[in-house]
Amino acid sequence: xxKWMRRALGGVGLVAAMAMLMAGCGARDAGDADESATAGGxxxxxxxxxxxxxxxxxxxxxxxxARAHHAENAERYDLIAQGIKDELxxxxxxxxxxxxxxxxVDAIVIAPADSKALVGVxxxxxxxxxxxxxxxxxxDAAVLEEQGVEIPFxxxxxxxxxxxxxxxxxxxxxxxxxxxxIEGVPTAYNAQQxxxxxxxxMNAAGMKIVASQSARWEMSEAARIVPPILSAHPELKALLCxxxxxxxxxVAALREAGRLGDVLVVGYDNISAVQELIRDGQMLATxxxxxxxxxxxxxxxxxxxxxxxxxxxxxxxxxxxxxxETMGS
Amino acid sequence: xxxxxxxxxxxGGMPRAIADYLGMLGVLLALIVFFSLTAPNFLTVRxxxxxxxxxPDAIVIAVGMTFVxxxxxxxxxxxxxxxxxxxxLGVGMAQWGWSLPTAAAVGLGVGLLCGAAxxxxxVRWPIPSFIVTLGMMExxxxxxxxxxxSQTQYVGSRIGVLADTRVLGLSLPFLIAIxxxxxxxxxxxGTTFGRHVLAIGANEEAARLSGLATGRSRLIxxxxxxxxxxxxxVILVSRMASADPNMGTGYELQAIAAVVIGGTSLMGGRxxxxxxFFGVLIIAVLGYGLAQMGAQDPxxxxxxxxxxxxxxxxxxxxxxxxx
Numbered sequence: 203x204x205k206w207m208r209r210a211l212g213g214v215g216l217v218a219a220m221a222m223l224m225a226g227c228g229a230r231d232a233g234d235a236d237e238s239a240t241a242g243g244x245x246x247x248x249x250x251x252x253x254x255x256x257x258x259x260x261x262x263x264x265x266x267x268a269r270a271h272h273a274e275n276a277e278r279y280d281l282i283a284q285g286i287k288d289e290l291x292x293x294x295x296x297x298x299x300x301x302x303x304x305x306x307v308d309a310i311v312i313a314p315a316d317s318k319a320l321v322g323v324x325x326x327x328x329x330x331x332x333x334x335x336x337x338x339x340x341x342d343a344a345v346l347e348e349q350g351v352e353i354p355f356x357x358x359x360x361x362x363x364x365x366x367x368x369x370x371x372x373x374x375x376x377x378x379x380x381x382x383x384i385e386g387v388p389t390a391y392n393a394q395q396x397x398x399x400x401x402x403x404m405n406a407a408g409m410k411i412v413a414s415q416s417a418r419w420e421m422s423e424a425a426r427i428v429p430p431i432l433s434a435h436p437e438l439k440a441l442l443c444x445x446x447x448x449x450x451x452x453v454a455a456l457r458e459a460g461r462l463g464d465v466l467v468v469g470y471d472n473i474s475a476v477q478e479l480i481r482d483g484q485m486l487a488t489x490x491x492x493x494x495x496x497x498x499x500x501x502x503x504x505x506x507x508x509x510x511x512x513x514x515x516x517x518x519x520x521x522x523x524x525x526x527e528t529m530g531s
Numbered sequence: 532x533x534x535x536x537x538x539x540x541x542x543g544g545m546p547r548a549i550a551d552y553l554g555m556l557g558v559l560l561a562l563i564v565f566f567s568l569t570a571p572n573f574l575t576v577r578x579x580x581x582x583x584x585x586x587p588d589a590i591v592i593a594v595g596m597t598f599v600x601x602x603x604x605x606x607x608x609x610x611x612x613x614x615x616x617x618x619x620l621g622v623g624m625a626q627w628g629w630s631l632p633t634a635a636a637v638g639l640g641v642g643l644l645c646g647a648a649x650x651x652x653x654v655r656w657p658i659p660s661f662i663v664t665l666g667m668m669e670x671x672x673x674x675x676x677x678x679x680x681s682q683t684q685y686v687g688s689r690i691g692v693l694a695d696t697r698v699l700g701l702s703l704p705f706l707i708a709i710x711x712x713x714x715x716x717x718x719x720x721g722t723t724f725g726r727h728v729l730a731i732g733a734n735e736e737a738a739r740l741s742g743l744a745t746g747r748s749r750l751i752x753x754x755x756x757x758x759x760x761x762x763x764x765v766i767l768v769s770r771m772a773s774a775d776p777n778m779g780t781g782y783e784l785q786a787i788a789a790v791v792i793g794g795t796s797l798m799g800g801r802x803x804x805x806x807x808f809f810g811v812l813i814i815a816v817l818g819y820g821l822a823q824m825g826a827q828d829p830x831x832x833x834x835x836x837x838x839x840x841x842x843x844x845x846x847x848x849x850x851x852x853x854x
Contacts, residue, residue: 262682433823434825450773454771475683478687
């Protein structure tokens with residue numbers, strides 16, 4: 203009996219300790235947010251930036267860009283930046299939007315984890331008078347129409363970006379060459395757009411797409427699926443990867459197979475790790491969507507709508523081709 | 532019943548062990564024949580070389596996981612520990628100018644520390660290893676992101692040396708993995724420590740009452756599993772020439788699947804390192820063959836899942852026929 207009680211007490215103690223720990227973390231987070239919110243008076247608009255996983259380099263860069271912009275424009279607005287743990291944690295993101303509305307922010311700039319599931323809560327936020335701007339992953343047009351809301355999208359055209367990379371690759375290939383696409387997560391809108399862009403460029407240049415498989419945005423998964431594609435298609439001349447992590451994996455697999463140089467690799471995103479590969483010719487090209495500016499474009503647009511009350515319309519942001527040549531200049 | 536379980540695994544006669552290995556080998560051969568008939572250019576030396584070069588990280592993790600499952604535990608943190616070791620290794624080499632041996636040693640050390648922490652926590656407090664390692668899974672993953680500031684760290688050819696070294700067409704990591712399997716099996720079936728591990732897994736209370744240092748054995752098993760995760764990260768970072776903080780996601784489940792396909796019981800007290808090795812190869816051949824056939828991701832997942840369940844059911848019937 204006493205042993206049980208001791209255990210029970212121990213358990214309660216542990217739970218209490220964990221609760222305090224969490225409360226501590228929570229308090230600190232809130233403190234951070236409050237700090238930026240109260241930094242300089244109460245009449246500045248509050249802008250909440252809600253992103254996907256901050257563990258992902260892309261969103262981390264986006265957040266840093268937004269913070270830098272805020273540091274320079276602290277007198278114009280207050281920034282509350284939030285992310286979720288896992289890119290697929292849709293529920294948590296819905297809760298974040300609700301929290302921000304409850305907190306009384308003036309604008310929400312959001313990179314939705316899901317292009318359909320987030321429409322409802324964004325519509326509610328707009329009904330409460332919050333300005334909502336959609337960045338990164340475009341909300342589904344059909345669902346938006348069904349809910350009767352218009353949420354402006356500010357972001358790059360992934361399809362056009364991928365087409366740009368594909369066209370650069372096509373210049374280095376003989377017409378009729380066999381190529382393969384390494385796709386991202388097939389359910390993601392940007393993955394579909396990039397695949398479509400690659401296909402546009404390859405079809406236009408008369409290349410033969412002999413394989414198209416998903417490596418779920420992951421480096422080691424790409425290294426796992428590239429060798430079988432190579433042996434199924436020995437004449438393969440190029441791999442078009444929907445992000446740079448997968449391009450890194452593809453380069454590793456080609457090096458192992460002794461086919462580097464003979465099979466060309468292109469990627470997307472321009473992460474820091476591929477820049478050296480592009481410089482020394484192991485990768486041909488990638489696309490830069492200016493991740494550090496993506497959130498900034500969204501924030502600027504939200505502020506513009508708040509100030510002028512302009513009607514929301516989509517706005518396209520630049521995508522640039524990156525090759526050894528452009529890096530040299 | 533528990534005593535019988537322990538004896539069935541530890542003291543099994545040679546003929547039975549060989550019959551078991553032949554069973555697994557049969558499954559592997561069946562897969563190879565199937566893919567040779569259905570996938571273009573599957574049956575080539577290159578295919579097997581590639582699989583041998585791809586599998587080492589999964590093999591060494593499966594060896595560690597085999598011991599953990601035999602002792603009646605589970606380690607969900609292997610993939611994250613791998614990412615953390617890899618992150619430290621990558622940043623150490625690329626930014627702090629560590630030499631490859633130093634970086635590799637630190638990588639193993641990070642894994643060892645995480646594993647030892649898992650072990651110590653489950654020994655000191657009566658918390659299931661499921662919970663402790665679930666915690667470590669989050670801690671190590673978060674720490675990995677912090678170490679590399681959430682960016683893939685490019686290391687370059689300095690670390691590639693390890694994976695690019697070939698002996699008889701096989702990569703150095705594969706030979707290391709084979710050595711780990713051989714040593715692992717020898718420890719499990721040929722040493723007192725191995726017998727303790729089996730006894731603890733069969734019935735921890737009985738093992739304790741008969742005077743075995745169960746806590747110490749648990750600690751060693753978890754620490755070894757952590758260190759092998761560290762070894763896996765050295766291997767993977769070397770292959771990729773870069774450290775990705777997302778690496779190893781899902782490895783824990785893949786390792787558990789491979790080990791269970793190899794007939795190791797999730798309840799503990801029974802298992803074989805060599806059969807776990809075959810389990811990894813079965814999953815690797817399956818993945819390779821399906822990709823070569825051009826199967827899409829959802830199909831691959833469905834088929835792999837079905838094979839795991841079928842293999843475990845087959846193992847259940849093999850076990851029953853023996854009694």
